[in-house]
Amino acid sequence: MQIHYVVSTMVFWGREHHLSLEQECQYLQSLGFGIELWPTIKGHEECRYDRRNWPRLSAATQGMLASLHGRTDKPTLEEWNEQIECAKMLDAHIVTDLDNMSLAKGTYGNDDGYAEEVVRLAEYHGVTLCIETGRLEVLKEVGKRFSSVRYCLDTGYANLDKDHSFKEYIDELAPRVAHLHLTDNYGQMDDHEPPGLNGGISRENWDSLLEGLDRHDNEIVGSFEMCPCAPSVLIRQASEFVFDTLRWPNRPQHHPEHVTNTYKPA
Numbered sequence: 001m002q003i004h005y006v007v008s009t010m011v012f013w014g015r016e017h018h019l020s021l022e023q024e025c026q027y028l029q030s031l032g033f034g035i036e037l038w039p040t041i042k043g044h045e046e047c048r049y050d051r052r053n054w055p056r057l058s059a060a061t062q063g064m065l066a067s068l069h070g071r072t073d074k075p076t077l078e079e080w081n082e083q084i085e086c087a088k089m090l091d092a093h094i095v096t097d098l099d100n101m102s103l104a105k106g107t108y109g110n111d112d113g114y115a116e117e118v119v120r121l122a123e124y125h126g127v128t129l130c131i132e133t134g135r136l137e138v139l140k141e142v143g144k145r146f147s148s149v150r151y152c153l154d155t156g157y158a159n160l161d162k163d164h165s166f167k168e169y170i171d172e173l174a175p176r177v178a179h180l181h182l183t184d185n186y187g188q189m190d191d192h193e194p195p196g197l198n199g200g201i202s203r204e205n206w207d208s209l210l211e212g213l214d215r216h217d218n219e220i221v222g223s224f225e226m227c228p229c230a231p232s233v234l235i236r237q238a239s240e241f242v243f244d245t246l247r248w249p250n251r252p253q254h255h256p257e258h259v260t261n262t263y264k265p266a
Contacts, residue, residue, distance in 0.1 A: 001214045004065055005252050006034035008181075008225040010192065011234050013041075025060045031235065032252025034065025036095070036223045039072065039083070047071060049083040061090060067179065067221050070096035080118050088125045093221060095152045095179055098134045103142060119146045130179040133157040136164050136172060143176060150178035154225075155209065156190045157181075159201050166205040170212035177218060181225040182242065192227040194234050196241025206246050222248075 007028050012020065028035050037057070039047045048057060049068065068087050071079060087094050102114040122129045130152040131142055143149060151173045158169040184193045184200040193200065213220065222242075226234045243251040 001216060001218055001220065003180075003213075003220045003222045003248065003250055004034065005032075005250070006036045006065055006067055006221055006223045007031075007235060008036040008069065008223050009038045011224070011226050013227065021056065022060045025064060029064050030255055032254055033224075033235070034067070034221075035061060036067045036069055036221075036225070037061075037092075038069045047073075047079075047083075049086040051082060051086075054086060054089060057086065058089060065221070066090045067093045067095065067223065070094045070100060072097075072100060074100060077114070077117055077121070081121050084121050084125050084127050087127045093128045093130050093150075093179055094122070095130045095132050095181075095223075097132045098138060098142070101131070101142075103138065115142075115146070119148060123148050128178055132181070133169065133173075136161070136169065140172060149176075151176050152179035152181060153177050153209075154181040154183070155195070155201060156183040156185050156192060156225075159185055159187055159205075160190060166201070167208055167212075170209055174212040175216050175218075177213060177216075178220060180220060180222045182222055182238065183225045192225060194224070194226050194238040194241070196237065196245065203246075210246065210248060 009024065012024055025035055037048060039049055041048075047053075049071065068083065068090070071083055075083070083094065086092075101118055102112075119129065128150055129148070130150045131139060132152040133139070133154040134157075139151065143151070153169060153173050155166075158164075158166050161169070182195050183190075184195045184197045185191050186193075186197065186199055195201070195206070224235065224238045226238060239251070242248045
C-alpha cells in the first residue's frame, strides 16, 4: 500500500481570488503536497473543469499530484465527459458522490442508465472514479454493479454514521479504497476539522484505518479536506497528527527550490 498526499482547495475557501490558483499550487508544492481541486471557488459558479480553463489548470499543477473533486451541480453527461477528459489530462482521480452519479441515497438502481454512461465514459478515458462515502449498503451495491469504480473513504462521514461503526467502513471499503478524505469532527456534524481533535475520531480508529488499508496493495491518494482557519495552521496541525502522532508513511517533504516563489497565506 502506498499513500500519496494532497490538500483540498477547501482550505483556501474565503481566501481565493481571481489569480490565486497558481499561488496555491506553489504553496502546496513547497510543502511537498499535491492538490485536490474543487470544481468552483466558493461564491462563484464557473466550473474550473470547463475546457477553456484546461491550459491554466495544466500549467498551475505541473509537476504535482492532482485529483478532482467532481462537479456537485448534477452535471449532464456532456459535463461529465468534459470533467473526465480534464482528469485524464491531469492524470487525476475524480471523487464524486451518489447524488451526482444519479444514485441517490436509498434509491439504488433507479438511475435509468445514467450511472452506466458515466462509468463507461470514465473507463473509456482510463480515469478512476472514486465514490465518496455515503450509506454503506448503497456503496456496497454500487461496488458490485461497477467493477471499475473505487471508493473514497471519508473519515468524517464514517465518524458520524449512527448505524455503522468506523471499523465497519474500513472492513467493507478498504479493499477498493483509492482515495481518502482525512478530516475530523466531534460526532455531531461534518465540520471538516483537521485530523487529531481532542474528543474527535479516536486513536484506535485512526490506527485501525491504517492497518486496514495496509492489508491491501492499493495506490491511495490521501486528501486533507479541511475548512479554514488559516491554511498554514490547518496543514501544520493535520500533518503533525497524521505523521508525528500516528506515524503514517511517506510524509511529504519540503522542496527548497520552491521557497523563493512560495505563497504564504495569512
